[in-house]
Amino acid sequence: MTDVVMVIVMSKEQEQERANGVMEVKKYRTPDGIPADIVMFTLTRQERKASTKSLPRFDLKVMLIRRRSWPFAGAWALPGGFCQEDESLYETARRELKEETGVDGHHLEYLGVYSKPGRDPRGWIISHAFFALVEEWVIEKRQAADDAQEVGLFPVREALDELQLAFDHREILQDAYLRIQQQMLHTTIAKQFLPPHFTLGELYQVIQTVVPDFAELNFIRKITSTRSRQGILEEVRDENDKPMLSNQYSQRPAQLYRFTDFTPQLSIYT
C-alpha cells in the first residue's frame, strides 16, 4: 500500500476559494463515526466416528463478540471499529480484524455500506461491512490466547435464526452469507478453506458446506474433463512427475489437486 501525497500550489485567490470550499463542507452536519464491521467466516471440522477413514464434514461459522456496554450491552455483535483519518476503510477493517481477533493477512473483502438512519442509537453512524475467510486453526490459536473479550464462533444458520444480534448486524450477516455463497460458486475462494493440495472429495465437502443446495453427481468427471472450464484445477505431481496421492480420508488413495490461477468468465448468454 502506498499513500498518495497531494501537493497543491495555489494563488491567493485560489486559497480564498479553497477556504470557502472547506467552509462549505464544514457547515453541514457530518456523521458521528464511520466504522468497519467484519463478518469473519471459518469452516470448523466436525468430529466423525466412522468405522474407517472418512471425509471431513464441516460447519460454516461466524465469529461474534459479546458487547459489554451500551447500546445492546450483552448482545452478540460483529467485531469492528471506527475508521481513522489516516487510513482507508480497508485498512480499518484489516486493523480491526487484527486487533479484535488476532487474525492478519487473510482474505478480506468489501461487502457494502449500511447507512439507514437510526441504525445506531449512538448517533449518525454509517457502517461498512467486510467479510473475511480464515482457516480454523488460526482462530483456535487466537481464542486460547485471548481473554480480553468474550468471543464466540456460531454456525451461520444458528446466528441468523436464533441470536438477537446488535444493531443491524443480522442484516449484514445475511448479506454476507448470500455473498459468500455466490462467491463460492463464481470464484475460487474455496481455496481459502483448503490446504494447498487437496482431494476432490475435500473440495466437494467445502462447497457443500457453504452452499448446501450444491449437488453434482458426476463432480469428479466434470472437474477432470471440461475444456471450456479449462483447468481451474490441476493435478499435483511430485519431482518425478508421478501423480501425488493422499489416503488421508479414504482407503483408496485419491489424486491431489491444486487451484490454478485461472478463473473462468461466466455468462448467461454463452
Added chain:
Amino acid sequence: MTDVVMVIVMSKEQEQERANGVMEVKKYRTPDGIPADIVMFTLTRQERKASTKSLPRFDLKVMLIRRRSWPFAGAWALPGGFCQEDESLYETARRELKEETGVDGHHLEYLGVYSKPGRDPRGWIISHAFFALVEEWVIEKRQAADDAQEVGLFPVREALDELQLAFDHREILQDAYLRIQQQMLHTTIAKQFLPPHFTLGELYQVIQTVVPDFAELNFIRKITSTRSRQGILEEVRDENDKPMLSNQYSQRPAQLYRFTDFTPQLSIYT
C-alpha cells in the same frame, strides 16, 4: 422504503451509560462529509448511413458535469452530493441523480466506497459510488431543459483514456466499467437498455457495446435452444398467439423477444 423508528426505554443508569457512549463516539475526529457519486451510463444510438435498413450501433457513454469551483475547478467530475442525516446513502444517490440530472426511477446500484486518505483536498471525505443505467431519450429530454450546469456525455473509453477527471473519479469510473461489463454477462441488465420487446439482433448489439470482447457466432441458435439456460428470453406473441415480428432493422422480419424474470445461477463447478 419505510424508515425504522427505534424506541428505547432506559433507566437513569442506562441513560448515563448512553451519554458516555455518545461522548465516546464524539471525542474522535469524524469525517467532513459523506457524499454519493453517481456513474450514469447510457447507450446512445449511432447514426448509420447504410443503403438499406440496418441494425443500430451503440456507444456506451457516461455523464459528467464540469466543476465550477475549487477543487478541480474546470475539470469533469461525476455528479454527486452529500449524504444528509435523515437518509440512507441509496436515498442520497437517488436524490442527487434526480437533482443533478433530472433522472428518477431507474436502475441504480451500489458500487463501492472510496476512502483513501487525501482523495479530496477539502478534507476527510469518504465517497460512495453508485452506478445508474438510463435510456438515451431520458437524458436528451433533460439536457435540453437544463442550463444550470454544464453536463456532458462522453464515450466511456474516451473518458477513461483522455480526460483528466476530478478527485479519484477515474478510478471510480474504471471500477464501474468493469462492474457493468460483469453485470451484462451475469445478469439481465441488458433489459435496462432495451425496449420491452426487442429482436435478438438488438440484444446482441447491446451486449457487444458494453462488452466488446463478447462474440458468439451462433447467438440466435444458442438463445433459442438451451434447456439448461431455461428461458431467460421468451418469444412475444400477439392476442391470437401469432409470433410478433419486427422489420424495423431488417428487410426480413425478425422475431421479437422479451426477458422473463428468470436469472440463471452460474457456477464454475457445474
Added chain:
DNA sequence: TAAATAGTGTCTCTTAGACATTATGGT
C-alpha cells in the same frame, strides 16, 4: 440484384446426466 439482416442445415466432437461397476486398503 445487391445489401443487410434473420434464420436453418449439417457435420463433428464434447458434455450432461443418470447409473452401474470396479478399485483400494484398513479395520
Added chain:
DNA sequence: ACCATAATGTCTAAGAGACACTATTTA
C-alpha cells in the same frame, strides 16, 4: 468381508462450434 471413498464404464440426448446455405424485403 465390509466399509467408505475414488474413479471409470456405458449409454442417450443435448449442446458447442464452425460454416455454408436459404429467406425476406426494399432501395
